Structure formats: structure tokens, C-alpha cells
Amino acid sequence: MDWVSLLLSLRLAGWTVAILLPVAVFAGRFLAYRSFAGKGLVEALVMLPLVLPPTVLGFYLLVSLGARSPIGQGWQALFGGPLVFTFPGLLIASVIFNLPFAIQPSQRGFESIPVALREAAACCGMSPLRALWRVELPLAWPGLMTAMALTFAHTLGEFGIVLMVGGSIPGQTKTIAISIYDKVQGFDMTGAAVMSATLLAISLVTIWLTFWLSARLGRRLS
Amino acid sequence: MALEVMAQAEGPIPLNVAFRVEPGELVALVGPSGSGKSTLLRTIAGLWTPQAARVTVGGSVWLDSAAGINLPPHQRHLGMVFQSYALFPHMTAAANVMAAMPARPKAENRAEAQRLLALVNLASLGARYPAELSGGQQQRVAVARALARNPQVLLLDEPFSAVDRATREGLYAEISALRGSLNMPVVLVTHDIAEAQLLADRMVVIEAGQMLRDGTTAEVMFDPTVLRAMGIRDAGSxxxxxxxxxxxxxxxxxxxxxxxxxxxxxxxxxxxxxxxxxxxxxxxxxxxxxxxxxxxxxxxxxxxxxxxxxxxxxxxxxxxxxxxxxxxxxxxxxxxxxxxxxxxxxxxxxxxxxxxxxxxxxxxx
Structure with missing residues (x-):
């Protein structure tokens, strides 16, 4: 059992969720409430990581975060090291490839709030921020929870992009998915089986917990 | 403080209406569906802005398109009862009422919510969620919530259209009884001329966005143009x-x-x-x-x-x-x-x- 890789994966998933939660709230809410020219294109862009082969996305990320890219050079100048093949680089990639998993369910969650409820919040004297906190977030919560669970579980399982952007540096970028691959390559089928089962269990519990909480919340509201 | 409303728009709903509501007075905006009466109410609330409009309450200007003033709804001191009631489904009845109150010590707000719920005869149901209340009870929570802000203007958007006839009868009595304790202008939107006649002091009749008549209920009901617009079948005194x-x-x-x-x-x-x-x-x-x-x-x-x-x-x-x-x-x-x-x-x-x-x-x- 490769505990270092498992911990790294959990750390990566946790940070990705932490960064994407506010992004999901604001982007999902914006897409749910506003209609603007080019909205379809924006929605398509958000969905893109879902349909692109991970290697393609990984390739573009590698190029755009690499040492010769402006982002890579900026990072180098600020922190004195490369961005690719490091944990921060992996985290940026993880945030990007999880955008559809975070934004889409959040958007659906905000879309499910009747317009009259938002208007009622305003007519109750709530400022937009207070209405978000008191009315919108509690009602969009099932969608946001789904978004976070999918992001978490999907980060644990991502393989292709992690390999392209992160490589396989133990404790830095070697996630559990890559560790399993390494184990199989080294004919350690028992190790691969134990880790696969662990990953399976964590993912299942995450998703099940989300569904259970959503259903409980839904029962109270209906 | 009196409410003064002027609204003009070319589309999507053409509007040309101006009226005034005195404090303590209940004015019904009456007209067939699609006449623009709800749009007018939304203009007062700040949920809709026509091309040219002015809404003032006493000395404060809520909307003046000529002067470029347009307060957002949450800065207009009003209470609104929505047609669908729009109660917050994740809050109890008492919490719904408290949600419209200014930031004060919690115990104070709780006591005030209890007083308002008692005012609409729901004193014992404060702990219920909206889904556990009947249509008539939800409507009464919505009224209590609208009053919780201590509003300068009370707006009622077809508040009786979603309940059955028997419930409506009780709610009419309730609103009428409540009137004694309200000293702000009240605007009721309804397509039901009988309802307007029973509850309102004055009626503003609107057809296709134009004001047909503004007068006391008796005056309006004896106006043949109004009767033609509203349907002669509903004529009554x-x-x-x-x-x-x-x-x-x-x-x-x-x-x-x-x-x-x-x-x-x-x-x-x-x-x-x-x-x-x-x-x-x-x-x-x-x-x-x-x-x-x-x-x-x-x-x-x-x-x-x-x-x-x-x-x-x-x-x-x-x-x-x-x-x-x-x-x-x-x-x-x-x-x-x-x-x-x-x-x-x-x-x-x-x-x-x-x-x-x-x-x-x-x-x-």
C-alpha cells in the first residue's frame, strides 16, 4: 500500500475542492441567472475537459505551464522553480480539468431556485450578498454538494493529465492512480489490487454520502 | 406618507399610468390579465423598470428615470406578498418572518415574529415549514413576512388567486381586520372586480396598460366604460x-x-x-x-x-x-x-x- 500516494491524492482533491467551491458558486450562479451573447460558447468551453482526451488537455497544460511559457516563466521568477512536475502545477491542472464537474451541477442548482424566491429575498430587504447566503446557497446546496463530490472523486481518479503535467515524482506528483499503474507495470498485482479497492471505496463513499445528504435535504423542502 | 406612482413604457407592455395612494388607504389595481397591473406593482417594488417612471413615498424618491435615480428593491422600504407567496422553503414560518427583519437582537426579532404571526392567526404554527402549511396559511405567513420590515408601502400581488373559495372568504376577513392596524399605503393587484370592491377604498382600472378610471369603488363600478372593460357580468354594488x-x-x-x-x-x-x-x-x-x-x-x-x-x-x-x-x-x-x-x-x-x-x-x- 502506497500511503504517500494516497495522501497526496487526498491532498490534491481537497485543495481542488477548496479552490473550485467559490468558482463553482460564482460561475454557476452567473451562468444560471444571466443570459448574454456567447453564453453557449462559454458553456461549451466549460464542458470541454469532459470530452477531450486527457492527454490532449494534458499536452496543452504542459505547454502553457511549461518553462518556456509566460505562466511558467512568471512562476519561475516569483518562486524560483518550475511549475510543471510540481504539486502547484498539478493543482492548477486539476482545477482546470474539474471545471465542468464543479460548474455544471452548481449551475443546475442555482437554476432550480424559482425567480420569485430571489425577488422575495430582495423585497425582504436582503442585499444581494445576504440573499446569496440566506436563500440561494441553502437552496442550491444539493447542486453544490454534487459538484464538490464529483470534483473530489474525479481528482482521485484522474490519470492521463496528471501523468502529462505532473510526471511521477513520489510525494510531489505521484498520485494513487499513477502508483497503481506503476504497481501493475512492476507486476505487483496484490499492491495494485489493495490500492484499487481503497480508491473504489473512497469514491463510492463520497458519492453515496452526497446523494444521501441531497435526498435528506430534498425531503425537507418538498 | 403617500405613495405616488407614474409609469410610462412603450414595450413589451405599453404603460401609461399615474396614481397616488394615501397612507392607510387600500387601492386596488384592477384589470384583465395582461393589462400591465402586475408590471406596475413590480415597478413600485423595483423588480422592473419602465422607460419613464417615477415612484416616490413621502419625501423619498425610489425611482426617477429623469433624474437617474433607481433604488434596488432591497433599499426600498416595502413589503410584498407574491402571488405564489414565495416563502423560503428551507425556513420555518417564524424564520420566514424574521428573514425580513432588520438586524436586531435575536430574542427581539423572535418576539416580533411571534406577534406578527399572532396578528394573522398563526401563533401556534411558527415552527412549521411552508411545505407543512395549507395554501391559506402560507398566504398569511407571506402577509406577516411582508409586514415584518415595518414597510412604508405594502404591495399585494393577486394574493388570493391561489386559494379555494372557502379559504379566500376567511382571508378577506383577515385582511380587512388587519387594515385597522396598517397606516401605510396598500396596493392590491387583482383581476377580480368583486375582490376589489370588497377590500379596496379606491380602484385604479387598467386596460392594455392604459388607466381607464381612478376613483372610489362606487364611482368606478358605476362607470360604463369600466364595466365594458371588466365584463358586465361582474357588475355589482x-x-x-x-x-x-x-x-x-x-x-x-x-x-x-x-x-x-x-x-x-x-x-x-x-x-x-x-x-x-x-x-x-x-x-x-x-x-x-x-x-x-x-x-x-x-x-x-x-x-x-x-x-x-x-x-x-x-x-x-x-x-x-x-x-x-x-x-x-x-x-x-x-x-x-x-x-x-x-x-x-x-x-x-x-x-x-x-x-x-x-x-x-x-x-x-
Whole structure:
């Protein structure tokens, strides 16, 4: 059992969720409430990581975060090291490839709030921020929870992009998915089986917990 | 502080309306669906902005398109009851009411919420969620929530359209009773002219975004243009009355300017002021005092005006004492009886023809 890789994966998933939660709230809410020219294109862009082969996305990320890219050079100048093949680089990639998993369910969650409820919040004297906190977030919560669970579980399982952007540096970028691959390559089928089962269990519990909480919340509201 | 509204728009709903509501006054915006009355209410609330509009309450300007002033809804000190009630489903009834209160110590807000829920007769249901309340109860929570801000203006958007007839009857009484404690302008949007007549002090009639008439309920109801727009079938008059006696056989005797009338039981203590809506087509006119008739209510009246319509009917505006009474009969009968201004006759009203939801507690006592 490769505990270092498992911990790294959990750390990566946790940070990705932490960064994407506010992004999901604001982007999902914006897409749910506003209609603007080019909205379809924006929605398509958000969905893109879902349909692109991970290697393609990984390739573009590698190029755009690499040492010769402006982002890579900026990072180098600020922190004195490369961005690719490091944990921060992996985290940026993880945030990007999880955008559809975070934004889409959040958007659906905000879309499910009747317009009259938002208007009622305003007519109750709530400022937009207070209405978000008191009315919108509690009602969009099932969608946001789904978004976070999918992001978490999907980060644990991502393989292709992690390999392209992160490589396989133990404790830095070697996630559990890559560790399993390494184990199989080294004919350690028992190790691969134990880790696969662990990953399976964590993912299942995450998703099940989300569904259970959503259903409980839904029962109270209906 | 009076509410003053002026709104003009070319589209999507053409609007050209201006009216004023005094403090404590209930004005009904009446019109068929799609006439723009809800849009007007939304303009007052700040949920919609027409091309040219001005909304002021006392000295404060909420909207003035000429001066570039447009306060967002949460900065306008108003209470609004939505057609769907729009209660927050994740909050209890009490929490819904508290959600509209300013930041104060929690205990203070809780006590105030309890007081408001008691005001709408829901004192014991504060812990329920909206999904656990009936339509009528939800509506009352919505009213309590609208009052929780201590609003300068109270807006009611078709608040009775989603409940059944029996519930509506109770809610009318409740709103009327509540009126005594409200000292802000109240605007009620409704497509139901009977509802407006029972509850409102004044009516603003709107058709296709244009103001047809602004006047007291009596004035508006005797206006042939309004009647044509609203449908002649709904024509009727509102009679001010006072409960005089609850009689043993289930009837209530009401004292009116035109004399006593008897109706099926009207709930209320002796002396309670009520408003009775009498449908114009339910009244029979006779030149002589009829004898041996089953109808209990025979009122001496004088013909004030006879209004000719396009069809076979005429509207006769009578005066019973100083109370106006509208009667709809055929032209043939009007000619046969020789009805003309100044003619004396008798108006006959079956007790049973006045449905319970046509009697409202009078707001002005």
C-alpha cells in the first residue's frame, strides 16, 4: 500500500475542492441567472475537459505551464522553480480539468431556485450578498454538494493529465492512480489490487454520502 | 406618507399610468390579465423598470428615470406578498418572518415574529415549514413576512388567486381586520372586480396598460366604460352595513342606509361593520311593493340613471337612501316599467343570492 500516494491524492482533491467551491458558486450562479451573447460558447468551453482526451488537455497544460511559457516563466521568477512536475502545477491542472464537474451541477442548482424566491429575498430587504447566503446557497446546496463530490472523486481518479503535467515524482506528483499503474507495470498485482479497492471505496463513499445528504435535504423542502 | 406612482413604457407592455395612494388607504389595481397591473406593482417594488417612471413615498424618491435615480428593491422600504407567496422553503414560518427583519437582537426579532404571526392567526404554527402549511396559511405567513420590515408601502400581488373559495372568504376577513392596524399605503393587484370592491377604498382600472378610471369603488363600478372593460357580468354594488342581529333561523339582520336586509349567517359580533356586494343581475325591480313574495329584502329605491348598453340589457343606477345600488335588467323591462331618473320603485333581493364570499368586513369602521 502506497500511503504517500494516497495522501497526496487526498491532498490534491481537497485543495481542488477548496479552490473550485467559490468558482463553482460564482460561475454557476452567473451562468444560471444571466443570459448574454456567447453564453453557449462559454458553456461549451466549460464542458470541454469532459470530452477531450486527457492527454490532449494534458499536452496543452504542459505547454502553457511549461518553462518556456509566460505562466511558467512568471512562476519561475516569483518562486524560483518550475511549475510543471510540481504539486502547484498539478493543482492548477486539476482545477482546470474539474471545471465542468464543479460548474455544471452548481449551475443546475442555482437554476432550480424559482425567480420569485430571489425577488422575495430582495423585497425582504436582503442585499444581494445576504440573499446569496440566506436563500440561494441553502437552496442550491444539493447542486453544490454534487459538484464538490464529483470534483473530489474525479481528482482521485484522474490519470492521463496528471501523468502529462505532473510526471511521477513520489510525494510531489505521484498520485494513487499513477502508483497503481506503476504497481501493475512492476507486476505487483496484490499492491495494485489493495490500492484499487481503497480508491473504489473512497469514491463510492463520497458519492453515496452526497446523494444521501441531497435526498435528506430534498425531503425537507418538498 | 403617500405613495405616488407614474409609469410610462412603450414595450413589451405599453404603460401609461399615474396614481397616488394615501397612507392607510387600500387601492386596488384592477384589470384583465395582461393589462400591465402586475408590471406596475413590480415597478413600485423595483423588480422592473419602465422607460419613464417615477415612484416616490413621502419625501423619498425610489425611482426617477429623469433624474437617474433607481433604488434596488432591497433599499426600498416595502413589503410584498407574491402571488405564489414565495416563502423560503428551507425556513420555518417564524424564520420566514424574521428573514425580513432588520438586524436586531435575536430574542427581539423572535418576539416580533411571534406577534406578527399572532396578528394573522398563526401563533401556534411558527415552527412549521411552508411545505407543512395549507395554501391559506402560507398566504398569511407571506402577509406577516411582508409586514415584518415595518414597510412604508405594502404591495399585494393577486394574493388570493391561489386559494379555494372557502379559504379566500376567511382571508378577506383577515385582511380587512388587519387594515385597522396598517397606516401605510396598500396596493392590491387583482383581476377580480368583486375582490376589489370588497377590500379596496379606491380602484385604479387598467386596460392594455392604459388607466381607464381612478376613483372610489362606487364611482368606478358605476362607470360604463369600466364595466365594458371588466365584463358586465361582474357588475355589482357594495353596500355598507352593520350587523344588527344574529337571528335564530340562521339569518343575520344587517342595518343599511336603505333599511334592514337579511342575509344567510354573516359571522361577526353585533355592531361589526361589513361590506356586502350585491350583484347587479341578482336584483329585481318592481314599481309596486310586492306582496306574498319569498324574497326577504324589499328596499324602496329611486332611479338615478339608466345606462343603455349594446345588448338587450340596461344598467339602472338606483339610490337606496343615500346608498347607490346597481341593477341589471332587460331593456324591455326598463321600458315596460317606465324607468327614468327620479322614478320610485322597489329593489328586491333574495337573501340566498348573496354568497358568503360576497360579504367582507368593512375596513373603515
Amino acid at each position: 357594495a353596500l355598507q352595513a352593520r350587523i344588527a342581529a344574529q337571528e335564530e333561523d340562521g339569518l343575520t339582520r344587517l342595518e343599511t342606509a336603505a333599511g334592514p336586509i337579511w342575509l344567510p349567517r354573516v359571522d361577526g359580533a353585533i355592531g361589526t361593520a361589513v361590506r356586502v356586494r350585491i350583484m347587479a343581475h341578482e336584483v329585481i325591480l318592481s314599481r309596486n311593493r310586492p306582496e306574498g313574495l319569498s324574497a326577504l329584502n324589499i328596499l324602496p329605491v329611486t332611479v338615478h340613471a339608466v345606462m343603455q348598453g349594446d345588448g338587450p340589457g340596461v344598467l339602472v343606477e338606483c339610490r337606496a337612501g343615500d346608498a347607490p345600488l346597481l341593477v341589471r335588467i332587460t331593456r324591455r323591462s326598463a321600458i315596460g316599467l317606465g324607468l327614468a331618473p327620479g322614478v320610485s320603485c322597489y329593489a328586491i333581493l333574495k337573501s340566498m343570492s348573496v354568497a358568503r364570499d360576497q360579504v367582507g368586513l368593512a375596513s373603515v369602521i
